[in-house]
Amino acid sequence: MPLPLHQAKAEFFRMLGHPVRIRVLELLQDGPKPVRDLLADIGVEASSLSAQLAVLRRSGIVTATRDGTTVVYALTSDEVAELLRVARKVLTGLLAGQNELLAMLREEERA
Incomplete structure (x- = not known):
């Protein structure tokens, strides 16, 4: 049985409910950015940023592409x-x- 719409919306807003995730989304509004730029702009530990990017990626709100050794994130x-x-x-x-x-x-x- 699918989730009721109000529950799906609540899950969506819960996914947004972290300051690092919001900051990542704000930074990606201007276009795709490599992880190194996100790290420099946000100023958190790499492991913390990685965990928050994983949440955003799993939710489908961002995409990640590899350009050589660089991973670039973008809004979907x-x-x-x-x-x-x-x-x-x-x-x-x-x-x-x-x-x-x-x-x-x-x-x-x-x-």
């Missing part, structure tokens, strides 16, 4: 980049709302 679709852009917009809106609330609380304190 432009929709991943769009998802990150939408998430940024949602987060910006949430934070703006929190700033407004904070300003109201500070104003209330002064009164």
Whole structure:
């Protein structure tokens, strides 16, 4: 029996739920990158990056190709980049709302 859609979506968002994975996806928005560049940009241990790339690869959200001794990662679709852009917009809106609330609380304190 296939997973219910809401459960499949929850699994998808759980897969995204790691800061290193999000950073990898952000970096890949600009195009394919070799692992050495990802390592330099993210600044984590190679073993940690490798584990997170494996999760992304297994999920099908990134692909890995070999160019000689270099492994290059890429997003599997432009929709991943769009998802990150939408998430940024949602987060910006949430934070703006929190700033407004904070300003109201500070104003209330002064009164």
